[in-house]
Amino acid sequence: MNNANLPPDDDGKVVRVTGKRCPMCGRPAIAQHRPFCSRRCADLDLGRWLKGDYRVAGDETPGDDDDAES
Numbered sequence: 001m002n003n004a005n006l007p008p009d010d011d012g013k014v015v016r017v018t019g020k021r022c023p024m025c026g027r028p029a030i031a032q033h034r035p036f037c038s039r040r041c042a043d044l045d046l047g048r049w050l051k052g053d054y055r056v057a058g059d060e061t062p063g064d065d066d067d068a069e070s
């Protein structure tokens with residue numbers, strides 16, 4: 001008995017689809033860049049994080065209103 005009939009493991013050569021979809025563009029995500037479909041989409045998402053687009057709304061504007069003191 002040997003394992004010769006097992007398929008070769010070509011990780012790194014073959015683009016493996018994860019079965020999920022890229023949250024940026026909706027194309028099938030690949031394992032290498034999951035959960036994104038490509039480095040580009042991963043970078044786009046990172047850029048959004050860095051710019052603060054994902055910050056929770058409700059940030060107070062300093063000096064907007066001050067009813068406490070009169």
Ligand SMILES: [Zn+2]
Nearest residue numbers: 022025037041
């Ligand atoms: Zn994408």
